[in-house]
Amino acid sequence: MDIKGSVALVTGSNRGLGRHFVAQLLSRGASKVYATARNPQAVDIPGAHVLPLDITDEQSVAAAAELASDVTLLVNNAGISTLQNLITGDPAKIRLEMETHFFGTLNVIRAFAPILKASGGDAGGGAIVNMLSALSFFSYDGANAYAAAKAAAWSLTNGVRVELADQRTLVTAVHAGSIDTDMMAGFDIPKHDPAVVVQTILNAIEENRLEVLIDDDSSRAKAAVAQDPSVFYPQTVIS
Template sequence: MQINGSVALVTGANRGLGRHFVQQLLDRGAKKVYATARDITKIDIPGVLPVPLDITDPSQVAAAAAAAPDVTLLVNNAGISTSTNLVTGDLADIHAELDTHFFGTLSMIRAFAPVLQGGAILNVLSAMSWFSYDGANAYSVAKAAQWALTNGVRLELAAQETQVTALHLGAADTDMMAGYEGEKADPADVVRAGLDGLEAGRWEVLADQWSTYVKASLANDPSAFYGATA
């Protein structure tokens, strides 16, 4: 996938990783970038085409697909974090996590797949696709489902030569992680790694050391990982 000359659509483009995706796509020569957000007045990068979009609303997804019929690169970046556990947490929050990360991403892919023949999809995932964390288990479940979705649609879209790349990261210095006090990656570096991997044709990009460590731990008994990180 070559970004130069591409037509991209980025979800959740008003802040955080999404805003960096928009800017770096423009810097790399994308000829058109559709920038989506629930409130497009918060999109402040010149030279983009703002599109109102809540990816959990099927009618808005359909409208976005109709408004952007020439997309060759879909960046599924939109996400939420409700800091909800599974046993005692509010079920509405758990549904919201899955509605956004799994069903919202799937809706976008289903809507845009017909125009992505020979194009690409980049799904923004997480190191939490592979581990649970007390206090954010709904997010972990949703990201694990989104990872499985990514692997599944990659196989389904292979016949039409649509590249599907997964970008995994730990904590990044964005609004979503404002309350996290540990080490955080520069979001510009995360996005750069994702786009580099996309152009290299990679199926999966591990943007930082934490994602690399967690992915490697999957080959071992889970007690080793949770014991070491406790």
């Protein structure tokens, strides 16, 4: 996948990682970058082609796909965090997490997969980047709805990668711990520089990598999936 000359679309471009994706794609020579958001007035990145897009609304996704029919690189960045647990949390907010991270991401991929196939030519069917999380691999008391939705999105990513292999579409999963964005503003913990995170991701895309583990937290969490749950969750052991 070559960033230079590509036509990219980034969801959730109005802040955080999305803004960095758009800016860096432009600086690296993308011929066009569609910057999308539910509120397009909030996107103010020079050189970007701004489009309205609510990934949980199939009509909104279809309209964006019709306008951006030349996309070769899709970045699924839009997301939310409602800080809900599964047993005691607000069911509506838990559903919103799944509607956004799983069904919303799937809506966008389904709409743009044929476009990627058509625009790729002999070089292949473009690329899809799914922004996931270290929480794709483990549960966290206080944000279990987010973890469940990201785990579902991880499985989704593996599934669409298999389904799109014949059209030679690169599907890359990105897992990261804490990044210094608005979503993590209320947490007093070490955080990654979002500009560095995006640079790492774009480098990985140009190397055709299927998975990017941004930090040690993500690597350790993924390794723990193969262990007995008692190792990662000692508080759950009943004696």
